[in-house]
Amino acid sequence: MRFLFEDVSFPQTSEVNNVFLQEAENSLRKAFLLADSALADDCSVSSSSGTTALTALIFGRLLMVANAGDCRAVLCRKGEAIDMSQDHRPIYPSERRRVEELGGYIDDGYLNGVLSVSRALGDWDMKFPRGSPSPLIAEPEFRQVVLTEDDEFLIIGCDGIWDVMTSQHAVSLVRRSLRRHDDPAQCARDLVMEALRLNTFDNLTVIVICLSSVDHREQSPPSQRKLRCCSLSAEALCSLRRLLEGSASN
Template identity: 40%
Template sequence: MTVLFFFCLLLLQAFFGVFDGHGGGKAAEFVANNLDRNIMKEVMSRCEEEIIEAVKDGYLSTDAGFLKEDLSGGTCSVTAMIRNGNLVVSNAGDCRAVLSRGGVAEALTDDHRPSRKDERDRIENQGGYVDCCNGVWRIQGSLAVSRAFGDRHLKQWVVAEPETTLLRIIPECEFLILASDGLWDKVSMQEAVDVVRPSCIGVDKSESISACKRLVDLSVMRGSIDDISVMVILLAHFLP
C-alpha cells in the first residue's frame, strides 16, 4: 500500500510525501498521518541551520511512535518540505525524489538497499547479514530495503534515520518528482522528467496529474506489478 500526502500553508511552507508500505498498510497510514506534524514540531523549536537534524528527529520520533502501537509491517518514504524558499528532501528506503533542473534529471535521494556498500557495512557491523536471493539483496534473507519505518523484527538493522538534501529553489528548479520504486524500477529518471516536462513547463495550464498518470501507465506497460505512486510538485510556485 502506498500513501500520498500533501500539506501547504500560504505557499510559503509545504510538506509532501510518498509512503510505500510493505507487510500491510498500517505503517504507511500511520506515517502519513504523523510525520509532517512531528517534523514541524522539531523545526519550530530550532534555528534554520538545524533543519536537517530537525527532519531526522521527526523521522525517528514517528518511527518510535509507530513501534509503540504494536503493529506489524513497515514503510519506505520520501518527503519534500518547502520552507522560506528552501527545498528539504529526505528519504528512508527506496522511494525516490528526482528534480528537473532545466530539463535535466537530478537525483536528490539515494535508495537505501542492502546492496549499497555503506548500508551493507552498517548492517554487518551491527551483527546482521546481507545475502542475494534470486538476484535481490536482502537483510536476514527477508527485507529488500535497509531503511524504513517499522519492521519491528528487523529494527536492529532497518533504521528510520533519513538522508537529507537541502537546496535553494531557483528558477532552473522546475519540478520535483516523488515516486515509489514501482515507477523507478521500470522508468529511468531522465525518462520521467521528459514525460512530465511538456505538460508542466511553458504551458498555460499545468497538467501535472495527467503527467503522473502517464508515468504510471508507462511503468505498468513495461511490466511493473508493484505499487506505483507518483507526485509532481511544480517549484515555480515556491520561488523566494
C-alpha cells in the first residue's frame, strides 16, 4: 500500500478518463515491481520465499484489478460470475509461450519443475539478475469494468479456494449466504468451510466485498436501486499517506 499511495504519479483527480486509467495502471505496476525488489533486498526473507498478489481498486464506478499469480477476483453481476483476473499458471498457453520465449520450461505443470505459478513477488532464486528478462515475473495484468446497479459483490480469494471451486460455485454460495444473513464476513467463512469440505490442500484466504444489498436490489424498483461503493478523495489520500508514514516511523 505504501508503494502505491506514496507514488507521486498516483492520480489525484476524481475524473476517470483515459489519462487517469493510464496513470493508475502505471502506479499499480510500479508498486508491484517495487514490492518485488524490496523482497530481494530484505535480508530476513529467504530468496526462495515468494507470494502472489492481487489488488482491487474502485474509482467512482470503475473497478480496476491488478493480479500477479493465482489469486482470483470474481465479480457477481446479477448472479453471474465474472472473472476479473486470470490465474497465472505455467500451463496456460499465453503464459507458457512467454515462459518458453524467456528461456524457462514447464515440467508437469510447474515452472522450471519447481513453481506452480508463472508470476509472483519474491522467489528471487527463480529469477534472473535484476534488469534481465526472466520467465518468472512480478508484472501484474489488469482488468477493469464499469460497475452497474446489477453488480452485487466481489470475491477475492487465493488458490486454495479456486483449486476446488469454480467461480460460479463461489458466487452462488455467497449469494445464498447473503440472503440468509447479509454478513460478508460470514460469507468468507462459508467459502473456506466449503473449500475444506471439498478437500482443498492449499492456503485458504478469502475476502467478500459487498457492493450493494442483494435483497434490497431484488425487491426495489429500478428507479430506487443504488450502488454502494466509495472511492478515495484527494484529502483521504493525504490522510492515508500520513497514516502510513506514521506506521513506518514506528
